[in-house]
Amino acid sequence: MKPMKVLVSDTSILIDLERGSLLEICFRLPFQFAVPDLLYERELKNHGGDNLLKIGLRI
Secondary structure, eight states: OOOOEEEEOOHHHHHHHHHTTOHHHHTTSSEEEEOOHHHIIIIITTTTHHHHHHHTOBO
């Protein structure tokens, strides 16, 4: 079995995917999406961070 590929993102990419209504579709792809812990705490935690974690975002 192949290991899952991890895609490390920044906030602007996640925002653009959300604006294009593609965020949840992208999280269905065979990849893990991740952000650095500092970025999550500073930029995402209070701006939809819980939803991102629910759909599969890794920190």
